Amino acid sequence: MQPETLNHLAAGPGRTFRPLWARVLRVRRETHDTWTLTLDTGGPFAFAPGQFNMLYVPGVGEVPISISGDPTSPGPLVHTLRAVGAVTRALCSLKPGDLVGVRGPFGTPWPVDRAEGLDVVIVAGGIGLAPLRPALYYLLRRREWYGKIVLLYGARSPRDLLYRRELERWRGRFDLVVEVTVDHADPSWRGHVGVVTRLIPEVSFDPWNTLALVCGPEIMMRFTAQALLDRKVPPENLYLSLERNMQCGVGLCGHCQLGPFFVCKDGPVFAYPRVAPFLGKREV
Amino acid sequence: MNAYWLSRDRLDALLEALKRRGYRVIGPVMREGLPTLAPLERARDLPWGVEARAAPGRYEVREDAPKARAFDFVLTPQGWKRLLFPPERLLFRVRRTDLGYEVTTPDPEAEPPLALFGVRPCELRAIQIHDRVLSQGPFADEAYTARRRAAFIVVVQCTRSLETCFCASVGTGPEAREGFDLALTEVTDGFVVVSGSFKGADLLQEMDLPEATEAQQREAREAVARAARSQRRRLDPQGLRDLLYGNLESPLWQEIGERCIGCGNCTMVCPTCFCTTVEDGSDLSGREAWRIQRWDSCFSVEYAYIHGGSIRRSVASRYRQWLTHKLAGWQDQFGTLGCVGCGRCIVWCPVGIDLTEEVARFREQHAAVAAQEEQP
Numbered sequence: 001m002q003p004e005t006l007n008h009l010a011a012g013p014g015r016t017f018r019p020l021w022a023r024v025l026r027v028r029r030e031t032h033d034t035w036t037l038t039l040d041t042g043g044p045f046a047f048a049p050g051q052f053n054m055l056y057v058p059g060v061g062e063v064p065i066s067i068s069g070d071p072t073s074p075g076p077l078v079h080t081l082r083a084v085g086a087v088t089r090a091l092c093s094l095k096p097g098d099l100v101g102v103r104g105p106f107g108t109p110w111p112v113d114r115a116e117g118l119d120v121v122i123v124a125g126g127i128g129l130a131p132l133r134p135a136l137y138y139l140l141r142r143r144e145w146y147g148k149i150v151l152l153y154g155a156r157s158p159r160d161l162l163y164r165r166e167l168e169r170w171r172g173r174f175d176l177v178v179e180v181t182v183d184h185a186d187p188s189w190r191g192h193v194g195v196v197t198r199l200i201p202e203v204s205f206d207p208w209n210t211l212a213l214v215c216g217p218e219i220m221m222r223f224t225a226q227a228l229l230d231r232k233v234p235p236e237n238l239y240l241s242l243e244r245n246m247q248c249g250v251g252l253c254g255h256c257q258l259g260p261f262f263v264c265k266d267g268p269v270f271a272y273p274r275v276a277p278f279l280g281k282r283e284v
Numbered sequence: 285m286n287a288y289w290l291s292r293d294r295l296d297a298l299l300e301a302l303k304r305r306g307y308r309v310i311g312p313v314m315r316e317g318l319p320t321l322a323p324l325e326r327a328r329d330l331p332w333g334v335e336a337r338a339a340p341g342r343y344e345v346r347e348d349a350p351k352a353r354a355f356d357f358v359l360t361p362q363g364w365k366r367l368l369f370p371p372e373r374l375l376f377r378v379r380r381t382d383l384g385y386e387v388t389t390p391d392p393e394a395e396p397p398l399a400l401f402g403v404r405p406c407e408l409r410a411i412q413i414h415d416r417v418l419s420q421g422p423f424a425d426e427a428y429t430a431r432r433r434a435a436f437i438v439v440v441q442c443t444r445s446l447e448t449c450f451c452a453s454v455g456t457g458p459e460a461r462e463g464f465d466l467a468l469t470e471v472t473d474g475f476v477v478v479s480g481s482f483k484g485a486d487l488l489q490e491m492d493l494p495e496a497t498e499a500q501q502r503e504a505r506e507a508v509a510r511a512a513r514s515q516r517r518r519l520d521p522q523g524l525r526d527l528l529y530g531n532l533e534s535p536l537w538q539e540i541g542e543r544c545i546g547c548g549n550c551t552m553v554c555p556t557c558f559c560t561t562v563e564d565g566s567d568l569s570g571r572e573a574w575r576i577q578r579w580d581s582c583f584s585v586e587y588a589y590i591h592g593g594s595i596r597r598s599v600a601s602r603y604r605q606w607l608t609h610k611l612a613g614w615q616d617q618f619g620t621l622g623c624v625g626c627g628r629c630i631v632w633c634p635v636g637i638d639l640t641e642e643v644a645r646f647r648e649q650h651a652a653v654a655a656q657e658e659q660p
Contacts, residue, residue: 005387016423017375059376059566061574084591250423254559260616283601
């Protein structure tokens with residue numbers, strides 16, 4: 001039975017919490033702890049860059065995972081995730097042909113429609129590159145609409161780098177600046193060493209006419225935001241994607257709150273001035 | 285609005301009329317010495333002659349009050365939340381078949397509709413707040429919505445306040461003016477009744493009650509006004525949102541955190557708290573799995589867990605989350621305070637933390653800081 005015939009079962013009561021089923025097409029190991037799943041949802045899966053799905057493994061649980069595929073070419077659903085807990089480990093050990101529950105897409109997108117005519121600076125830390133990749137696909141698809149496009153990517157070590165071949169391809173383009181740094185180098189590494197924020201003063205872009213998209217650990221985002229503001233990127237042009245505990249994805253379970261926001265439905269992508277009063281305050 | 289007269293001996297006729305319409309009637313009855321919300325069969329099962337006394341960390345029941353009154357207990361320890369929004373429920377069941385997974389979801393429409401008999405005005409407001417949270421956002425809790433839509437609500441206006449009540453100051457009581465199907469006010473010898481919906485009016489018509497006299501209506505009005513006047517606790521909603529957001533780093537949180545034991549009682553008895561968590565289960569064969577939703581509390585350490593640890597490790601930060609959400613965040617999210625002034629969180633706090641006092645302390649501290657800043 002194909003997923004679309006399975007999915008008629010999803011109509012009826014309790015839709016909000018009920019997943020649709022997708023079939024695993026491919027499982028690709030990205031790094032020692034990170035995998036990319038390609039899923040067939042029975043048709044093109046429309047989403048906006050920056051949105052996430054709730055992925056469900058029966059008997060194990062459900063977790064929010066950002067969508068990391070190409071929003072401009074309708075095709076199967078792509079998720080890159082790190083195996084860090086029971087559910088993500090179960091998801092990463094799925095095999096082609098297995099079924100996985102999907103609810104979504106949820107959340108606010110990266111404001112790529114605001115980028116026209118501007119330089120775009122994308123700053124990613126670790127797995128934070130996964131939710132930013134759809135934004136980059138989107139921008140590259142309409143490359144002539146934007147000024148400079150800069151991708152700054154920091155990972156813990158060379159073996160933690162995601163999408164390595166794709167990064168190399170992007171670095172080979174004349175219309176894209178890609179800088180990669182690692183916190184801890186290994187003997188083979190000849191690139192930047194240090195936190196990703198250190199790259200911000202080095203690269204060339206027009207700060208006043210820049211849209212910045214940032215995703216990574218919260219502390220990295222705070223320092224990145226500061227570095228971008230120091231370069232005079234207007235705060236309202238600075239966007240962050242936040243992470244909180246999410247159990248429903250639709251603003252009902254309460255867990256993901258940050259001040260007045262439900263990160264799942266008011267975010268995860270926020271303009272910096274909206275969340276600045278709450279970031280950096282301890283345990284908010 | 286026409287007011288009718290329901291003598292005590294016609295209460296049973298009202299319960300019968302509700303049952304005839306297919307409702308499962310829930311109301312206050314005595315269970316293990318406490319007024320408790322449970323199926324209400326007959327009017328004589330109501331807590332006649334029961335008076336409750338409440339104070340921070342204390343709730344006592346006296347059963348020697350005049351037997352002529354059924355609603356002087358004011359508030360049951362547990363409110364109505366558990367009826368429309370159960371503490372535990374099955375979200376769905378998944379069965380592995382040769383073809384894939386088959387999902388079955390309980391259908392709330394299959395349950396008999398509820399008649400909630402004896403909802404207090406603050407509790408009615410709490411239900412209306414849950415409507416906004418659970419039914420009126422971009423995504424709805426369909427089970428709640430179905431149960432709520434089918435329910436019949438009989439409010440009993442408050443003619444007595446507990447020491448911990450502060451509904452008058454937040455404008456949610458002691459009188460409900462809309463949102464009910466019927467509203468009763470208990471006076472000498474019986475109840476003044478008004479309807480607040482077509483369903484309610486229809487039922488009153490069927491019961492063919494006499495109109496309440498002017499004297500009966502006056503007694504009802506005065507009793508409610510007396511209940512409002514008797515309240516000593518206050519929570520002033522004015523400027524509350526900015527007060528709390530503006531003091532996220534106040535040392536007072538730390539001080540409260542030293543008294544608060546993080547038990548989460550306040551969130552369990554709060555009629556508006558709505559947070560839930562999900563528990564996954566499966567049978568040993570792995571053929572069947574299920575998801576169960578349970579009430580959760582922002583006081584649990586796991587509540588704000590993300591990979592790497594909990595965001596709110598200190599009790600102080602969890603109390604801050606609860607109070608700022610209740611009194612500030614709620615206003616941004618749902619256009620209303622999350623507090624209805626029922627005072628249950630005060631009563632059921634094992635260490636007697638009183639949010640009205642804590643808010644007053646924030647106001648004092650804020651005023652003191654402002655005064656200091658004004659000095660040259």
